[in-house]
Amino acid sequence: MMQDILTKEESLGLYRKLVLARFCEEKICQEYFKDEMKTPVHLGIGGEGIPIGVHHCLPPSTKAFGTYRNHSLYLAMTEDTDGFFGELYGKRNGPAKGKAGSMHLSLPEKNFVATSAVVGTTVPLALGAAFANTYRGSDDVVTVFFGDGAVEEGAFWESINFAALRRLKILFVCEDNGLAIHTHARQRRGFKSLLNIVEAFDFYKGSGDGSDLTEVIRVTRQVTRQMQDKPGPALLNFTYHRFLEHVGPREDFDAGYRQKPEPEDIKRLDPVLRFEEELKESGLQAQALEAIRCEVQEKIDRSVKTAQQAPFPPPEELFADVLI
Numbered sequence: 001m002m003q004d005i006l007t008k009e010e011s012l013g014l015y016r017k018l019v020l021a022r023f024c025e026e027k028i029c030q031e032y033f034k035d036e037m038k039t040p041v042h043l044g045i046g047g048e049g050i051p052i053g054v055h056h057c058l059p060p061s062t063k064a065f066g067t068y069r070n071h072s073l074y075l076a077m078t079e080d081t082d083g084f085f086g087e088l089y090g091k092r093n094g095p096a097k098g099k100a101g102s103m104h105l106s107l108p109e110k111n112f113v114a115t116s117a118v119v120g121t122t123v124p125l126a127l128g129a130a131f132a133n134t135y136r137g138s139d140d141v142v143t144v145f146f147g148d149g150a151v152e153e154g155a156f157w158e159s160i161n162f163a164a165l166r167r168l169k170i171l172f173v174c175e176d177n178g179l180a181i182h183t184h185a186r187q188r189r190g191f192k193s194l195l196n197i198v199e200a201f202d203f204y205k206g207s208g209d210g211s212d213l214t215e216v217i218r219v220t221r222q223v224t225r226q227m228q229d230k231p232g233p234a235l236l237n238f239t240y241h242r243f244l245e246h247v248g249p250r251e252d253f254d255a256g257y258r259q260k261p262e263p264e265d266i267k268r269l270d271p272v273l274r275f276e277e278e279l280k281e282s283g284l285q286a287q288a289l290e291a292i293r294c295e296v297q298e299k300i301d302r303s304v305k306t307a308q309q310a311p312f313p314p315p316e317e318l319f320a321d322v323l324i
């Protein structure tokens, strides 16, 4: 039950973040065809509950790393819609002054350290940050989000090994949609259970339905408590349904590699509808939720206008802030 683990204030804050992430991506879908956003977009519709829920359970000093499917994490950690859309439009008011685009969003001053288009690549970076914490005697946790495709990268297993060896306080979070582009996990993997293998490395572990924000929070709290009591790494695996194509704003069920969910399944697969249902069952008035939705939509519309009107970085700054 939601009320057993979340206060009313927390639930409303979480609903606001869910709606913020969802509405931002729906806005991208509406605007993308104008070809003003010069960036590929990997939309996370269906998976928003995972970064939002995990982030909710960790103290603000937690450094986070992620993938190119990073919008919900960025928004959960920063709520910075001006910077978000600025970056997507390639404008100077983006956190990377328009040079990163969607796939490399970061805001280190908010502990959102790095995301990348290269699969698995931020896993060893997060490991380094966790090692640095231990080295300095800091109690902070580091968290790294990655897709199930990253589990087939060598860097993932090397990182798991070192994290276990040094008992690092690092939380590995697999955002498991069962797909690497169009290829299902069963066509890619020579092993049966990721969680069982990782347990052999002496890890804390947890898993659940990532479409259920309350469950994400319950499982994450359990594991982070264990990490606090006796330092060590943990792996969380949350499943979810990717509603849209791998990259871009459309559905792609006509591509034939998977089936469109039945209408009666949508309520279960959609984390926003699911959380909304729970909020109503807990006695929250529909008007309170409507007020949040309106406020969030207005904020997003303002940020998109600001981004459209913002200047591009000037040509003389082409090589500024770039490592070459």
Ligand SMILES: Cc1ncc(C[n+]2csc(CCOP(=O)(O)OP(=O)(O)O)c2C)c(N)n1
Residues within 6 Å of the ligand: 069, 117, 118, 119, 120, 146, 147, 148, 149, 150, 177, 179, 180, 181, 246
């Ligand atoms: C090292 C590397 N290999 C291959 C690719 C091409 N590629 C881009 S996304 C992707 C699938 C990754 O799937 P997953 O990690 O499950 O993330 P999802 O897109 O499902 O969120 C691949 C193979 C890449 N970007 N980087």
Ligand SMILES: [Mg+2]
Residues within 6 Å of the ligand: 147, 148, 149, 175, 176, 177, 178, 179, 180, 181
């Ligand atoms: Mg995947």
